[in-house]
Amino acid sequence: MFAVLKTGGKQYKVAKDDTFRVEKLAAEAGETIQFNEVMMLGGDTVTVGAPLVEGAAVQAEVLDQIRGPKTISFKKRRRKHSSQRKKGHRQSLTVVRVTDILASGGDKSGVKAAIGAGSVAGVVATAAAAPKKAKAAPKKEEPKAKAEAEAPAGAQPQNLLTEAKGKADDLKKISGVGPKLEGTLNEIGVYHFWQIAEWGPEEIAYMDDRLSFKGRIERDNWIAQAKEFSAAADE
Structure with missing residues (x-):
């Protein structure tokens, strides 16, 4: 049997x-x-x-x-x-x-x-025939906690723009920035050298995460280059 x-x-x-x-x-x-x-x-x-x-x-x-x-x-x-x-x-x-x-x-x-350890939906039967327990509903991940876990590091720059102020600067002048990366920066809201020149450590960390390369902004010295080009544009 x-x-x-x-x-x-x-x-x-x-x-x-x-x-x-x-x-x-x-x-x-x-x-x-x-x-x-x-x-x-x-x-x-x-x-x-x-x-x-x-x-x-x-x-x-x-x-x-x-x-x-x-x-x-x-x-x-x-x-x-x-x-x-x-x-x-x-x-x-x-x-x-x-x-x-x-x-x-x-x-x-x-x-x-025979009841599983820690389970609320185990097999039920004994001489007393206790009522079957309901299965606990799975906990849903809180949207806020999920959003925080996926949020980029650092702090978003406060000087991002919805559009360029006048004519956009040629960001390709910065070492390591090509046409594709310039387009990505524009999509994020970066059009001018002065915006990059104002970034601090938190803003750099945020942009590093958004652009998916770690340390490139500091490694290629974007801030100093942006300050130089911005000053030249003001003259």
């Missing part, structure tokens, strides 16, 4: 004396637990639940609480300098051995139900 049970969001086909690993359960080694979400029973006859087989249960002995193999998660956001994260994870697991498969009477056995 075999049974198909569900626990920890997964389904397992088991028979008596089978040993298998499941998502961590709230139980100690040596305890006897009972899986009450049985979806199918097989053997001489097959019983399919709708979705569960009423009164069916799988009893098992907890052998050990272990941790699974280490997995590595690495995330790097394109064009977000210094935004990368690497972390390891080992899933907590429970090793159990099937001791009995009940085709009926599981709801009256009185054996402790």
Whole structure:
């Protein structure tokens, strides 16, 4: 006789004396637990639940609480300098051995139900037949917190313009600025040398992030060049 049970969001086909690993359960080694979400029973006859087989249960002995193999998660956001994260994870697991498969009477056995550690939607059944708890709604990320996490570093320059004041300066005179980068600067609101000349460290950090290159403004000495060209234009 075999049974198909569900626990920890997964389904397992088991028979008596089978040993298998499941998502961590709230139980100690040596305890006897009972899986009450049985979806199918097989053997001489097959019983399919709708979705569960009423009164069916799988009893098992907890052998050990272990941790699974280490997995590595690495995330790097394109064009977000210094935004990368690497972390390891080992899933907590429970090793159990099937001791009995009940085709009926599981709801009256009185054996402790197998409930996932920290879960509010575990399997429910005992002699007392406690009511099933509702699954907690997932927390939605606050839009404000998300916006702050994705906001560029530094502070936005206060002298950005919606359009040039008169004729726009030829920003390509600055070392490292080509036609494409000049167009990007214009889209952001930078049209004149005097705007760049007024930037401080916070504004430089902001523009570095917006233009997706780290340190180029200071490396190519944009501020000094802009001041020189701006002064020449005023003469």
